[in-house]
Amino acid sequence: MADPRHVLVVGGSAAGLSTAEALRRFGFDGALTVLEAEPGPPYDRPPLSKQVLDGSWAPERAALFPAGRLARIGFRHLTGVRAVALDRRRRVVRTDVAGDITYDELVIATGAAPRRLAGDRLPGVHVLRTMTDALRLRDDLLGGGRLLVVGAGFVGLEVAASARRLGVPVTVVDPDPCALAGRLGSAVAGRLLALHAGHGVDLRLGAGVRRITRSGGRPDGLDLTDGTHLEGAAVLVAIGCRPVVDWVAGNGLDAGDGVGCDPRCQAAPGIWAVGDVARWHHDGFGRSMRIEHRQHATEQAQAVARNILGAGLAFTPTPYFWTDHFDVRVQVAGFVPAGATLRPVEGDIVQGRFVARAEHGGRVTGVVAWNSAKAFTAHRRLVPAFAGAARRPTSGNEEQS
Amino acid sequence: MKIRTERDSCISSGACVLEAPQVFDQDDDGVVVLLRESPAADAEDAARNAMMACPAAVITIDEDA
Numbered sequence: 001m002a003d004p005r006h007v008l009v010v011g012g013s014a015a016g017l018s019t020a021e022a023l024r025r026f027g028f029d030g031a032l033t034v035l036e037a038e039p040g041p042p043y044d045r046p047p048l049s050k051q052v053l054d055g056s057w058a059p060e061r062a063a064l065f066p067a068g069r070l071a072r073i074g075f076r077h078l079t080g081v082r083a084v085a086l087d088r089r090r091r092v093v094r095t096d097v098a099g100d101i102t103y104d105e106l107v108i109a110t111g112a113a114p115r116r117l118a119g120d121r122l123p124g125v126h127v128l129r130t131m132t133d134a135l136r137l138r139d140d141l142l143g144g145g146r147l148l149v150v151g152a153g154f155v156g157l158e159v160a161a162s163a164r165r166l167g168v169p170v171t172v173v174d175p176d177p178c179a180l181a182g183r184l185g186s187a188v189a190g191r192l193l194a195l196h197a198g199h200g201v202d203l204r205l206g207a208g209v210r211r212i213t214r215s216g217g218r219p220d221g222l223d224l225t226d227g228t229h230l231e232g233a234a235v236l237v238a239i240g241c242r243p244v245v246d247w248v249a250g251n252g253l254d255a256g257d258g259v260g261c262d263p264r265c266q267a268a269p270g271i272w273a274v275g276d277v278a279r280w281h282h283d284g285f286g287r288s289m290r291i292e293h294r295q296h297a298t299e300q301a302q303a304v305a306r307n308i309l310g311a312g313l314a315f316t317p318t319p320y321f322w323t324d325h326f327d328v329r330v331q332v333a334g335f336v337p338a339g340a341t342l343r344p345v346e347g348d349i350v351q352g353r354f355v356a357r358a359e360h361g362g363r364v365t366g367v368v369a370w371n372s373a374k375a376f377t378a379h380r381r382l383v384p385a386f387a388g389a390a391r392r393p394t395s396g397n398e399e400q401s
Numbered sequence: 402m403k404i405r406t407e408r409d410s411c412i413s414s415g416a417c418v419l420e421a422p423q424v425f426d427q428d429d430d431g432v433v434v435l436l437r438e439s440p441a442a443d444a445e446d447a448a449r450n451a452m453m454a455c456p457a458a459v460i461t462i463d464e465d466a
């Protein structure tokens with residue numbers, strides 16, 4: 001394929017900007033535009049639930065790239081501009097304030113937005129996705145009063161830890177009595193929850209939220225499905241995200257749960273997806289996946305950039321994430337399902353730091369580490385990697401163009 | 402090429418070590434350790450890969466230095 005003349009990236013957070021940077025790195029010298037709905041300089045999301053929320057970092061420190069790195073990419077950066085519609089036939093993206101923008105190759109990098117609860121749109125009820133969300137939540141935490149967290153996932157629990165660091169009382173609610181077991185395995189999930197309990201987090205697992213109660217235009221508690229009422233001054237709804245695909249609707253793209261892509265991360269001729277919004281076929285696992293991890297955004301960005309430039313490679317990563325709680329960092333490569341058998345490689349799974357491999361169905365499916373980052377790097381290759389770079393896709397969209 | 406790392410913001414993913422073990426290491430807590438501020442010519446591309454792979458963007462490369 002000849003180099004495209006104009007690549008338009010819609011979404012200017014980690015995945016989108018990394019795609020732009022990788023395109024230049026791999027030799028693309030055509031026109032390059034990145035569109036971002038949020039105004040202001042790009043920032044990174046992992047610090048939002050941690051250092052930005054607990055105040056150990058000023059917001060500026062969460063800048064996505066160090067000063068100068070963005071400028072060196074060489075691209076048109078349109079911030080505060082939202083894509084509202086896609087016209088595939090004319091190869092045009094319609095925007096809210098910058099008119100229509102044509103493209104030769106389109107990269108969909110619009111990420112995901114928090115799922116909401118019915119009746120949660122009032123001051124004092126929060127979600128956490130953007131810098132604005134984080135600063136607003138921080139303001140409420142500094143006001144004192146109990147924080148009620150809906151959802152014992154990584155975001156909910158990282159926020160709970162930050163709130164405790166600020167001295168704020170916290171209750172976390174989740175209908176799943178085995179919260180996080182499907183992500184960390186039962187033993188590590190249980191240890192992480194015990195860590196929270198030991199720091200004074202009130203965990204209420206096994207009951208869902210029936211409704212947010214309110215008085216004077218603010219939340220004042222939660223009614224749970226088991227009849228319990230919890231009192232609090234602020235609520236964080238942390239029940240996961242849904243990919244932002246509304247603007248590509250009606251174009252014949254598969255956008256049921258993110259933008260469906262082939263193994264090369266191509267959704268259709270001239271259209272690619274990257275990051276949280278992309279659901280692509282992982283040839284190694286033999287199924288479609290959508291991954292919201294930070295590391296994934298940069299890895300997939302490089303794969304998409306290479307494939308836009310004609311590499312034709314299947315993207316077959318081993319997923320990786322980290323999560324921080326109090327003085328503990330947990331890292332996972334691969335997958336650690338609830339029923340996995342954990343075998344220590346270093347240390348003790350019950351106490352102290354450790355690295356363990358997870359076995360499930362007779363295979364090593366993942367490696368999990370607890371405060372053992374250096375050892376984790378040495379052992380993460382225990383997870384069998386897929387020979388992605390050598391692999392040709394099992395199916396593709398290129399032939400249709 | 403001159404490399405800088407911002408150790409205070411490192412989240413110890415080890416991505417840099419996987420990409421460029423001749424340029425980066427980790428201390429006992431997993432925080433990045435820069436082994437060579439100006440790597441050999443045959444390690445420069447690996448260093449660039451490490452910069453792009455870092456999920457906390459703590460690696461800066463000055464290409465003109």
